[in-house]
Amino acid sequence: MNGIKRRSRTGCLTCRARRVKCDERKPICERCEFANVECAGYAEKRSLVVRRSVQSSTSTTSTASPSDPDHLRDAMIRPQARLDGLPLIALPNNPTSSQLPHTRARDVLAFHQFLFRTMPMLFPPASLFFWRDYVCQEAWGVEYVFDAVVALGCMHRATLLLSQQTDSDHDHGFDTKVIAVQMYSNALKGVSDSLASTEISMALLLGVLILFAYTESFDGNVPATIRHIHMANHYFQAMCSRSTRETELFKTPIELCLHDLDIIRRVTLPDLKVIRMISPLYRPSIIPSAASASLQEYLDLSPKRLLQQLLDIGSMDSDIKPLIWCPVAAHRKLMPEGKIVGFIKQLKEWRNANGILFHKLGVDEALSEPINFDLAALANIPIPPPPHANLPRDFCLTLVLYVFYRMRLSWALSIYNGGDSDLELDAYHFNYQLLRFVTTALDSPQSSSDDLPFGCEALRVGLSPILFLAGQSCPRPTWLRWILFELDRSGREGVCNSKAFASSLEVLSTLEKRVGREPRRPDVEYFTPPHRRVISVIFPDLNGRGYVTYYAQIRPGEQLDSQESHIPLCIASWSSSANGARPAVTTCDGTDIPFSEWVMDQPLVKEWARWLTFSEFDLTQTLHDHINGSRLLVDRDRVAGSKW
Known part of the structure; x- marks a missing residue:
């Protein structure tokens, strides 16, 4: 031998x-x-232990007992992130023989990714018991629930890997995405079979539909994401109509998650009720944490908790949501002005409750109303906006959301009051503070210790839809050009396509030049006041790869206190911006019908209205949306590497 x-x-x-x-x-x-x-x-x-003979046992080498605390601490398997800070939950670097990966090791990794990163990242703290103690427990006994959890964990991992620059990360990300799609397809089939054969738990079905929505959102699949959100709202109404123990236990945590998904839906697909000028008649929200504003909640000053408080406040009254997230809602004047003033008061109370923290961060002035702020001061504000030098990145998204709320509501009040100059200047002040906080976030390095998401993980609320709406509420072309630059840096955030938003704003900027600028100062170029601006709504194609934006202008001689004072101006359409396509613009000269009536009569909008009539789970339709809206695994369609 x-x-x-x-x-x-x-x-x-x-x-x-x-x-x-x-x-x-x-x-x-x-x-x-x-x-x-x-x-x-x-x-x-x-390390080998040398066993000595019985005769020399008095000097035997001692080893650590398995019950020794240090030994147990070393043997524990802890979630590990990569050395470059990417929050991928990993196996130990040097596993022992008992920790060797088996054939379904990726499922275990995906499950732990969901448990340690995805779940706390996507779901409100008040709903975590539903996901941890109910959904994850049910996953061990219900296969399609386990498949849904693993699919979301895998898609999350794939998104993080595809956001990196190396070919090895991209290849690994593609492989992981394939596994995610396989598990997702299995889960869809399992839900379909369960609905057909048994009385499924409504809470469990809603949990799985929410997991499906986020899985498709990570993939940037517009129609499939909206489909799952639409179905989840339908089944939630069905659950609320039943007086059961399950409804009593899980109604609030599920509703909290649906509020977040509602923001995703609103920034992706305009609210057709608002466009049709139908006053929203939503149920009042049941969010005790935001409504009571208890002292105990405000003692937690972590960035994640502060962000959650703002999201909760923004969801307390569903009438406010269209005003914040729909660019044309303020022009419809569908809600009382006093309700807007009351919401601003709540925001100020939140700011004052955290005033000591904001003073320490050096941002209390940025969050307050401007003093001695006029057009002359506005003309001298520097663009690009300077970032906050010592502001931790963790707080940036929270501060962005606060000043965004204030900007949108001041903008709405200015429109309600026929272009009130003080309210308009308030909106511009908060718009500028928003740009400063965004610049700070995008210029700051990401750390694995951060409690807030990487850009590609920002599904609940991200920078791109906020910048898109800020671009429609800014005073000068120089500001808009900077917003376009920041949109390019923000990258793709779930189904929010920053490049599509930028293309829509570029056309808007051209139209503002054509319609006219406000001759307020001969040496400074300003857009017109809020109530006279060009307005627009952007719709995705049903496959999510193309977009159409409809623009409108004030009808000449129209009374500005009218609910419908805009007429069609033009249509801009383009395919996926990943192909570098430029918008094709078609003017609507001679069209004098009301903008809302005209938009609702457009072919794409009609298709979406018909599409939204299907509310129950249908496997064939769901698979069609998944296939139709999936982004191809090719180089030009990789996830953009967001830098914030």
Whole structure:
């Protein structure tokens, strides 16, 4: 046997499991990298205990007891992030033989990704017991629930990997996305079978539909995301109509999650009720945490908690949501002015309750109403806006959301009051503070210790829809050009396509030049006041790869206190901006019908109105939306590498 070469036991654990020769390159072997499999690292060197004879047992080497606290602490498997800070939950770098990955190790990774990163990132703290103690527990006994959890965890991992710059991360991301789609398809089939054969738990069905919505949102699939949100709202109404123990336990946490998904729906697809000038008659929200504003809640000054408080406040009254997230809602004047003033009062109370913190952060002046602010001061504001030098990145998104609320509501009040100049200047002040906070966020390095999301994880509320609406509420072309620059930096955030938003704003800027600018100062170029602006609504194609924006202008001689004072101006349409396509603009000269009536008669809007009539789960339709809206796994369609 002298001629037989002994097998080496120093190769990586993956190559040893595959029974192939390892080149032993560290930290990742070349063979694993070439084969596009995850290298599990190398086993630690074994320490042998020398057993002495009974005669010399008095000097026997001692080893740590398995029950020793230090030994237990070292043996614990903790969630690990990558060295570059990317929040991917990973297996131990050097697993022991008892921790070698098995055939479904990726499912375990995806489940832990969901448990440790996805769940706390996407869901409000008050709803976590529903996901952790109910959905995750049910996942061990209901296969389609487990598949739905794993699909979301995998798609989250794939999104993070595809946002990176290296080819190895992209390849790994594509592989992970394929697994996510497979598990997602299995879960869809499981839900369909369960609905057909048994009395499914309504709370569990809603949990799975919410998981589906976020899975498709991570993939940027517009129609499938909206479909799941639409179905979830339908089944939630059905659950609320039943007086059951399940409804009593889970109504509030599910509704909290649906409020967040409602924001995604509003920034992706305009509210047809608002366009038709139908006053929203939503149920009042049941969010005790925001309504009571208890002292205990405000003692938690973490960025994540502050952001949640603002989201809760913004969801307390569903009449306010269209005013914030729909660019044409203020012109419809569908809600009393006093309600807007009351909401601003709530925002001020939130700001004052956290005043000590904001003073320490050096942003209390930015969050307050401007003093001695006029057109002359506005003309001298520097663009690009300077970032806040010592502001931690963790707080930026919270501060952006606060000044965004204030900007949109001041803008609405100015429109309600026929272009009140003081309210208009308030809107511009908060618009500028928004740009400063956005610049601070995008210029700050991301850290793995951050409690807030990477840009590609910002599904609940991101920078791109906020910048898009800020671009329609800014005073000067120089501000709009800077917003276009920041939109390009923000990247894709779920179904929010920043490049599509930028294309729509570029056309808007051209139209503002054509319609006219306000001759307020001869040396400074201003847009017209809020009540005379060009307005627009952007609709995605039903496959999510193209967009159409409808623009309107004030009818000449129209009374500005009228609810419908705009007429069609033009249509801009373009395919996916990833192809570099420029919008094709068609003017509507001679069209004098009301803008709302004209928009609702457009072919794409009619298709969406018909599409929204289907509310119940249908496997064929759901698969059609998934296939129709999926983004191809090609280089030009990779997830944009967001820098915030």
